Amino acid sequence: MKAPGLRHFVAALAVLLGVWAGARMYLDHVVPKNAGVAVPAGVASAPDPGDGVLADAPLPRPVVPVELPDFALNDLSNKPISVSVWRGRSLVINFWATWCAPCRHEVPLLKALATEWAGRGLTVVGIAVDYKDKVQQFADQFKIDYPLLIGEQDALDVAAKFGMPSPAFPFTVFTDRRGRVVALFVGELHKPQVDFILSVVENLNRDKEQLPEARRRIAAGLEALAENQAG
Amino acid sequence: MPRIGLTAPLCLTLAALLSLAGPTFAKPWWMRNIASNDADFLPPDAAFRVGARMDGNLLKTRWVIADGYYIYRSKIEVRAESPDLMVYPPQLPQGVIKTDPYLGTQEIYTQQVEALIPYSRIDAGAHPIQIKVTYQGCAEAGLCYPPITKVLFPAAAASVAAGSPAPSPRWEFIAIIAGSLAFLFAGLVLRKGRKLDVPA
Numbered sequence: 001m002k003a004p005g006l007r008h009f010v011a012a013l014a015v016l017l018g019v020w021a022g023a024r025m026y027l028d029h030v031v032p033k034n035a036g037v038a039v040p041a042g043v044a045s046a047p048d049p050g051d052g053v054l055a056d057a058p059l060p061r062p063v064v065p066v067e068l069p070d071f072a073l074n075d076l077s078n079k080p081i082s083v084s085v086w087r088g089r090s091l092v093i094n095f096w097a098t099w100c101a102p103c104r105h106e107v108p109l110l111k112a113l114a115t116e117w118a119g120r121g122l123t124v125v126g127i128a129v130d131y132k133d134k135v136q137q138f139a140d141q142f143k144i145d146y147p148l149l150i151g152e153q154d155a156l157d158v159a160a161k162f163g164m165p166s167p168a169f170p171f172t173v174f175t176d177r178r179g180r181v182v183a184l185f186v187g188e189l190h191k192p193q194v195d196f197i198l199s200v201v202e203n204l205n206r207d208k209e210q211l212p213e214a215r216r217r218i219a220a221g222l223e224a225l226a227e228n229q230a231g
Numbered sequence: 232m233p234r235i236g237l238t239a240p241l242c243l244t245l246a247a248l249l250s251l252a253g254p255t256f257a258k259p260w261w262m263r264n265i266a267s268n269d270a271d272f273l274p275p276d277a278a279f280r281v282g283a284r285m286d287g288n289l290l291k292t293r294w295v296i297a298d299g300y301y302i303y304r305s306k307i308e309v310r311a312e313s314p315d316l317m318v319y320p321p322q323l324p325q326g327v328i329k330t331d332p333y334l335g336t337q338e339i340y341t342q343q344v345e346a347l348i349p350y351s352r353i354d355a356g357a358h359p360i361q362i363k364v365t366y367q368g369c370a371e372a373g374l375c376y377p378p379i380t381k382v383l384f385p386a387a388a389a390s391v392a393a394g395s396p397a398p399s400p401r402w403e404f405i406a407i408i409a410g411s412l413a414f415l416f417a418g419l420v421l422r423k424g425r426k427l428d429v430p431a
């Protein structure tokens with residue numbers, strides 16, 4: 001390594017490597033790994049008890065079943081109801097809880113949906129993962145007129161059958177009249193999304209398209225809806 | 232003297248910066264063409280990070296909250312878990328008022344919040360301090376997590392939530408060694424061939 005220019009270049013590379021190593025160490029151990037977390041300046045330098053605590057590996061991917069799983073839960077009168085009573089109908093199965101604000105926001109939409117689609121072979125079913133008295137109070141207050149099933153651990157077991165063993169709420173499952181799971185939507189539903197998914201379910205019911213194609217179309221359609229909302 | 236362009240250092244710098252960026256965000260579900268959008272939301276332990284430490288007569292419990300997520304003030308609870316430990320109601324800062332047409336007015340925390348918890352122990356330090364914290368929060372995008380309960384072991388320096396893995400020392404070790412070697416190597420390269428300039 002006789003040329004001084006080359007020596008300087010190699011030295012610069014080595015320094016860059018050192019800077020990179022230091023920065024990498026800093027980011028790995030000082031900055032929270034979740035890129036979504038913003039810590040206000042001036043506070044992060046204090047010892048942060050949260051550092052190093054987070055198990056931030058993504059959750060294992062849930063396996064959404066292809067077919068509607070069989071299950072039964074009690075209704076508000078403590079009568080066990082099997083999902084098979086709605087065999088032959090398309091279903092919108094909404095998992096919710098009374099303490100969950102977005103779940104409450106969905107109720108008017110779900111009520112309207114139940115009324116609008118009742119004569120078209122579709123049933124809205126609410127599955128409340130909650131205490132019965134709270135659900136009863138809420139159902140009375142908001143005059144929920146679609147079928148409600150209730151459970152605690154047993155309702156969580158049902159959620160697990162849909163690939164959601166540790167669920168957050170709300171989440172909604174859409175099936176066609178053959179009992180095939182068309183989509184599982186996590187988070188608060190809005191009318192444009194519901195209308196679009198149900199239009200695809202209708203096509204499936206009329207044999208106008210196949211399930212894989214329907215799922216692709218839902219994927220593309222919701223992407224377009226999201227872009228419109230963002231725009 | 233060989234001609235050294237700027238391309239190589241630039242590429243190296245770019246590669247280093249890219250490697251610092253970490254994993255890219257997961258695409259939303261409709262872009263991955265699967266039947267569930269669950270990955271649009273963070274797992275609860277990523278949305279709400281919690282840890283605790285002792286500071287004099289206080290146990291300080293801090294939540295670091297991801298952007299777009301929040302915790303309800305009224306849902307934060309702290310209880311003693313270890314024997315002979317008494318904890319008093321947590322002192323919490325004022326939160327942000329959130330008005331929901333269905334749930335009414337609630338006080339929430341975003342970004343981060345620290346609870347100061349006075350405590351006393353009558354075991355003269357015979358047992359390690361353990362507290363059990365419960366909290367509940369949501370994503371602004373329309374998802375709520377069930378109440379989360381964790382047992383924390385507040386320590387003077389740092390603490391680790393029960394069941395959570397300790398941070399991996401792999402990168403720290405590599406970074407220290409690589410950084411040291413890099414600067415040593417740079418020094419050796421620059422020193423080579425340079426004569427000591429001794430005044431006559």
